[in-house]
Amino acid sequence: MLSIRLDPTSSLSVRWPESYRAIVALGEAYVAYEGSLPAEAQLKDIPVTAVQTALTEAKAAIAAARSGEQGRASAGELVQQTYAALQPLIDKAYLQLKLNHFNQLALLEQWGLDTVMDQNGVRVRKPATQRQKLDFLEAYVAKEASLPAEAQISDPPLATMQAHLATLQTSLTERTSGRDRREMHVEVRDTAVANLLHWLKLAAMMRVGVTFGGVLKSELQLWGFSVTGRVSNGNGTREEEPVLVEV
Numbered sequence: 001m002l003s004i005r006l007d008p009t010s011s012l013s014v015r016w017p018e019s020y021r022a023i024v025a026l027g028e029a030y031v032a033y034e035g036s037l038p039a040e041a042q043l044k045d046i047p048v049t050a051v052q053t054a055l056t057e058a059k060a061a062i063a064a065a066r067s068g069e070q071g072r073a074s075a076g077e078l079v080q081q082t083y084a085a086l087q088p089l090i091d092k093a094y095l096q097l098k099l100n101h102f103n104q105l106a107l108l109e110q111w112g113l114d115t116v117m118d119q120n121g122v123r124v125r126k127p128a129t130q131r132q133k134l135d136f137l138e139a140y141v142a143k144e145a146s147l148p149a150e151a152q153i154s155d156p157p158l159a160t161m162q163a164h165l166a167t168l169q170t171s172l173t174e175r176t177s178g179r180d181r182r183e184m185h186v187e188v189r190d191t192a193v194a195n196l197l198h199w200l201k202l203a204a205m206m207r208v209g210v211t212f213g214g215v216l217k218s219e220l221q222l223w224g225f226s227v228t229g230r231v232s233n234g235n236g237t238r239e240e241e242p243v244l245v246e247v
Helices: 021-036 048-100 106-109 130-146 158-212 216-221
Strands: 012-015 113-116 120-123 225-230 238-242
Touching: 012 106, 021 048, 021 158, 021 216, 048 106, 048 130, 048 158, 106 120, 106 130, 106 225, 158 216, 216 225
Parallel strands: none
Antiparallel strands: 012 225, 113 120, 225 238
């Protein structure tokens, strides 16, 4: 990250943008004003085309990161909806299994249910977390599919449980993939935005050095930069306040 003091002796300072939206807004303002100047008045060492390229790359990276987040969120929402639709089916399957095997509850381990022994005998734990529900559903479908049709639980039907399992597995994969893509795009976005800010800082430094003779002036705001002054706030400290420029 480029860190510069444009004019250490000045009572003015430049407040650099911090959010990626503010940096892009500064880039757009800079390109618009610099590009409006006659060719001879534009910076030669920091061509406006270079800043424009950095701006375009930053905006594209921001859009890609946003798209990645939308994909992750969409898949995540489908996961939640599938779990919600599964809950009554899991409840039915759980009760039916306990009813079918009430004399041998330990057998329910074969369907993916967790059983424990206590003072009253075997106790069956209903899946509570999403991970437990997924594990149960996978084991349940595998066990029911291994049985003859006449031995399978009819309500909920095996085909219904298989369909929900397939939807859930696909949605979980897409959610993970979307999260990974989002993280990758966010990293690219942050790099591209940092590069844009780097070019803007260089341009500001060149303007102060070349155009203003090394003196920071409020006219730098014409290029979109936020120039602030320092005034006493009455308690012995100094605060920054905006410096307005008439155009």
